[in-house]
Amino acid sequence: MAKINDNYLRLQGSYLFSTIGKKVREFSEQHPEADIIRLGIGDVTRPIAPTVIEALHKAVDEMGHEETFRGYAPDLGYDFLRNVISEKDFKARGCDIEPDEIFVSDGAKCDCANIQELFSTDNTIAVCDPVYPVYVDSNVMAGRTGLYDTASERYGKVIYMPCTKDNDFVPDIPKEVPDMIYLCYPNNPSGAVITKERLQEWVDYANAHDSVILYDAAYEAYISDPSIPHSIYECEGAKDCAIEFRSFSKTAGFTGLRLGFTVIPKDLTTGGEKLWPLWARRHGTKYNGAPYIVQRAGEAVYSEAGRHEIEEQIAYYMGNAKIIYEGLKGAGYEVYGGVNAPYIWLRTPGNMTSWEFFDQLLTQSGIVGTPGSGFGPSGEHYFRLTAFGSRENTTRAVERIVSR
Ligand SMILES: Cc1ncc(COP(=O)(O)O)c(C=O)c1O
Numbered sequence: 386m387a388k389i390n391d392n393y394l395r396l397q398g399s400y401l402f403s404t405i406g407k408k409v410r411e412f413s414e415q416h417p418e419a420d421i422i423r424l425g426i427g428d429v430t431r432p433i434a435p436t437v438i439e440a441l442h443k444a445v446d447e448m449g450h451e452e453t454f455r456g457y458a459p460d461l462g463y464d465f466l467r468n469v470i471s472e473k474d475f476k477a478r479g480c481d482i483e484p485d486e487i488f489v490s491d492g493a494k495c496d497c498a499n500i501q502e503l504f505s506t507d508n509t510i511a512v513c514d515p516v517y518p519v520y521v522d523s524n525v526m527a528g529r530t531g532l533y534d535t536a537s538e539r540y541g542k543v544i545y546m547p548c549t550k551d552n553d554f555v556p557d558i559p560k561e562v563p564d565m566i567y568l569c570y571p572n573n574p575s576g577a578v579i580t581k582e583r584l585q586e587w588v589d590y591a592n593a594h595d596s597v598i599l600y601d602a603a604y605e606a607y608i609s610d611p612s613i614p615h616s617i618y619e620c621e622g623a624k625d626c627a628i629e630f631r632s633f634s635k636t637a638g639f640t641g642l643r644l645g646f647t648v649i650p651k652d653l654t655t656g657g658e659k660l661w662p663l664w665a666r667r668h669g670t671k672y673n674g675a676p677y678i679v680q681r682a683g684e685a686v687y688s689e690a691g692r693h694e695i696e697e698q699i700a701y702y703m704g705n706a707k708i709i710y711e712g713l714k715g716a717g718y719e720v721y722g723g724v725n726a727p728y729i730w731l732r733t734p735g736n737m738t739s740w741e742f743f744d745q746l747l748t749q750s751g752i753v754g755t756p757g758s759g760f761g762p763s764g765e766h767y768f769r770l771t772a773f774g775s776r777e778n779t780t781r782a783v784e785r786i787v788s789r
Pocket residue numbers: 427491492493494495517569573601603631632633634640644645
């Protein structure tokens with residue numbers, strides 16, 4: 386008999402977005418005339434930039450000719466992409482990250498879910514609460530956590546680090562020392578950022594305890610404040626303790642194209658073992674590379690024209706963020722995020738639960754957002770709206786919320 390991996394049975398069934406989907410479907414069936422505006426799921430809506438499309442077309446044509454056809458991509462990514470990432474994302478910011486420390490992949494979700502394979506299941510993980518659910522669930526699947534406790538809404542053997550307005554949504558150092566520390570800034574869901582000083586504290590802490598920081602910088606392109614770090618490698622000593630994840634999804638609208646990368650410094654060790662060769666081995670065994678045409682599209686993101694177009698897209702979304710942030714603040718809501726991140730994190734009015742506010746917003750205003758409690762217990766009484774909608778829908782949504 387084939388036995389299953391029963392760690393999967395510990396996963397909590399009703400995934401946040403399927404519950405939201407079900408509620409919205411039911412409401413639409415009962416109110417077919419309702420004009421619903423979705424500011425819930427964090428998917429982008431702007432089309433791919435023209436320079437990137439041009440690069441895609443060119444690469445597709447290359448595939449049709451014997452002289453330029455490409456088969457399997459190099460396991461760790463094409464040099465043309467890794468070189469430009471090293472130069473423009475890291476060296477230009479004073480971070481000494483070499484091209485061969487960059488592992489190109491089909492997105493940050495897979496990488497931040499798979500990276501835990503390099504580590505013993507005895508390790509203790511620490512996550513922010515609220516949290517992007519992938520970090521926790523991937524560790525549940527691996528058997529690194531205990532059982533789920535419905536009363537506390539937490540898994541055993543996981544250090545949850547509350548992130549609330551009292552600590553500016555940046556976790557305090559926990560009492561128990563974690564082996565693996567997941568941090569994500571700019572943050573999904575809170576839209577918060579971390580200052581260089583506070584990130585440096587985490588780096589120093591990890592180095593002092595031989596812990597590894599798993600730093601998700603999927604939203605770094607949304608940072609507008611020049612004092613906020615884009616990469617953890619802007620901190621001294623981070624190459625000795627941190628892995629960083631990046632994504633083209635929100636930076637350049639690649640949620641459907643799929644491209645990301647992970648940085649593992651060559652000298653990064655834990656317990657005396659280097660992590661770079663382990664991830665290289667894992668990549669070589671379990672992964673066959675992001676498509677050539679998509680890597681060419683990624684390269685175009687860094688061209689002068691591509692960069693310019695992408696900045697315009699980001700400015701468009703951040704214009705939406707400003708409309709939501711200022712509209713709600715003006716209407717008396719307590720609002721966070723939305724300045725260096727495409728997420729607005731608001732406190733529910735009248736101490737409503739996150740789901741009560743979800744229902745009210747859906748039934749009274751026809752607007753779909755995401756209940757903060759779905760990201761962890763410390764997200765209770767918060768609510769997430771995204772800036773990824775169209776300008777028209779964003780403006781209409783804010784007008785409706787403010788007028789009711
Ligand atoms: C924090 C965070 N990391 C990673 C991802 C996934 O990125 P990708 O589309 O590259 O898999 C998301 C997407 O929503 C995210 O919010």
